[in-house]
Amino acid sequence: MLYTIPDYYKEFHCIADKCEDTCCAGWQIVIDKKSLAQYKKVQGDFKWRMLRSVNWLTGTFCQDTQKRCAFLNGENLCDLYIHQGEKSLCKTCRQYPRHVEEFEGVREITLSISCPEVARIVMERKSPVAFFRFEKEGEEEYEDFDPFLFSILEDARTEMIQILQKREVSMRERTLLVLGMAHDMQGRINRQEMFDCFTVIEKYGTKNALAFVTEYANKICTTKEILPLAQALFEKQYELELLREEWAMLLQESEILLYAKGEAAYLKIVEEFEEWAAVHTSLDIHLEQLLVYFLFTYFPGAVYDGEVYAKVQMTIFCVWMIRELWIARWLKNGKLLAIDEMTDLVYCFSREVEHSDENLKRVEKMMEKKWLL
Ligand code: SF4
Incomplete structure (x- = not known):
């Protein structure tokens, strides 16, 4: 069996009670069958706590009104772990924030950026x-x-990761190259011209491809209205299952800040943010790390549905959404944005989208339509 991990995998250590937003709150944890059977057998003083803390009908941990797990104590530590030991944790709790994608003979393990500590590692990463x-x-x-x-x-x-990591090329062109490659591959896959995919992959690594997307990027920037597309994509978020109430408020507030004053105002905001961010942040590096994260995690899933283009659009959509949230927060702060706030928005976005299988499926479905290019 082959395993793949990112090189920062071993940097991660759970910071437990020091975590600003524990993973044991805000989402419904489904208990695997083996752990559920083990919990039924618990005896002694902890038996009654166990009986009260598990919803035996749905096979999930009970939550309080704040959506905190019934085993999470006042110090943000897990009472199940404390009283029954590490082995008593269910599969989800044992694995998190490790995320596993399964393929025949292959396991790809990433660390989910929905964990604040992982988001910090990814956002602080420069190389x-x-x-x-x-x-x-x-x-x-x-x-x-x-x-x-x-x-x-x-x-x-x-090849796509190599393109995304070409720092001498602008972020817009890197993104367009990856999107173009996926677009051309999708045509070959639909027509069952599978061997031609290798030609497409090779072509997008060349200088000619870069010259082509540069020209294309200049053309769309001057001929297309950006705001209707931006707003339509942003509003796709409202079609997802809402995991936290605060998220809906953040979206609405961001939407007003960004789009309420029309196309010219929006373009000016984005331009000013990019100028500010080029001086005060490592914006392109953050975008690159996030694009690589989403692409690495979800792209190979196309082996199950053949939707190569949708997977790449989804990658770009997720990172673009995060960037929109950064811009809105920057505006709200009087044109200032700290790295900690950027990191918070990264993990909050990921929690809403990646903590729900239903949401992941919906985003993938939405991205089957050609939004970009
Ligand atoms: S979110 Fe991450 S750092 Fe926080 S408690 Fe969970 S695993 Fe630990």
Whole structure:
């Protein structure tokens, strides 16, 4: 079995009671069958606590009115862990913030940026991220798995990450190159011209491709209205399941700050933010790390549905949404934005989208329509 991890994997350590936003609140944790069976057998003093703290019908941990897990104590520590030991944790609690994507003979493990500590590591990271691969014993076969498509996707993702990490090229052009590659691959996949995908992958690494997207970028910037697209994409967020009430308020406030005054005002805000951020932040590096994070995590999932273009649009949509939230917060703060606030917005966005399988599916579905290009 092959395992892949990002090079910052071992940097992560849970900061437990020092965490500003514990993962044991705000989302419904589903208990795996094995742990549920183990919880039913608990005896002694802890038995009654266990009986009261698990919703045995839904197989989830009970929550209080603040949506805090019933085992989370006043010091933000887990009473289940304290009284029954580490092994008593269910699969979700044991793994989090590790996120595993499963493919035949391959496990890709990332750290979820919905954890504030992981978001901090990613946001403070300056050098390009690398991924390590190692092998462990174990083999498996999936009934319905296309290893050839998977190898195409792996090659494409490697090339896309290399493009995203080309710091001498502007962020807009890097993004367009990746989007263009996905677009052209999608056409080949739809027509079952699978071998041609390798030609597409190679083509997008060349200077000619860069010259083409530079010209294309200049053309769309002068001929297209940006605001209707920005607003339509932003409003897609309201179609998702809401995990925290504060999130709806943040979205509404940001939408008004950004879009209420029309196209010219919006473009001016974005331009001013970019000028400010170029001096006061490492904006392009943050965007690069986030694009690499989302692309690495979700792109190979196209092996199950063939939706290569949707996966790349989803990557860009997620990072663009985070950037919109940064711009809105910068405006609200009187044109100031600290790295801590940027990091908070990263993990809050990720919690809303990545903590809900339903939301992930909805975003993927929304991105099947061609929004960009
Ligand atoms: S969110 Fe991350 S740092 Fe905070 S308690 Fe959970 S795993 Fe630990």
